[in-house]
Amino acid sequence: MTKISRRFLDKTLENYILATFLRTILSLKDFDDAKNFMGDLLSPTEKTMLIKRLGIAVLLAKGKTYEEIDEVLKVSRNTIMNVSNSLKHSPSQGYRKIVQSINSDQKREELFDKVEELLLKVSPKKLYESPAYERKKKVGKELFMRRLLRGKL
Numbered sequence: 001m002t003k004i005s006r007r008f009l010d011k012t013l014e015n016y017i018l019a020t021f022l023r024t025i026l027s028l029k030d031f032d033d034a035k036n037f038m039g040d041l042l043s044p045t046e047k048t049m050l051i052k053r054l055g056i057a058v059l060l061a062k063g064k065t066y067e068e069i070d071e072v073l074k075v076s077r078n079t080i081m082n083v084s085n086s087l088k089h090s091p092s093q094g095y096r097k098i099v100q101s102i103n104s105d106q107k108r109e110e111l112f113d114k115v116e117e118l119l120l121k122v123s124p125k126k127l128y129e130s131p132a133y134e135r136k137k138k139v140g141k142e143l144f145m146r147r148l149l150r151g152k153l
Contacts, residue, residue, distance in 0.1 A: 054098070056083040061099045106150065116143055 009017075028034040038047065052073050059069045066080050087095045116139065126133035 053079070053083055056080055057087055057095045057099045058102055060084055060087055061096075061103060109146070110150070113143055113146060 024037075025034075028037060042050070052075050055073050056069055056075060056079065059072070060080070060083065064072075066077055069075065069080050070077065083095070087099070090096070126136055
């Protein structure tokens with residue numbers, strides 16, 4: 001379990017460092033830079049903890065039960081309850097806004113996948129091993145993998 005020092009930081013200094021941290025996060029425009037920063041900043045345990053909490057929030061918003069979340073993410077009911085309480089009762093609605101953004105991104109991706117799937121179905125047959133056939137085959141495989149990873153198959 002992650003532990004925090006018992007020696008407290010001055011609140012003004014803590015707020016200044018937090019603001020600097022948040023500005024730093026906002027300034028990262030590249031996925032790899034953000035990934036590397038978080039990789040250097042957080043221990044493996046801290047990364048897992050944050051990932052699981054976000055996963056809990058997304059799954060709760062999708063209507064999953066505590067049992068289902070526990071089975072998938074291997075988290076305690078207490079952790080699920082804490083995230084649930086934050087989702088429902090936090091005045092800042094931080095979790096809720098992020099979860100809504102994630103869900104709308106997923107719905108947008110699913111829409112694009114459906115359009116791409118429809119285009120694949122209506123496109124004319126291609127000659128076997130032609131460049132057009134290989135492109136269509138590659139697009140179909142990529143679409144299949146995206147849907148598989150999202151659990152939509």
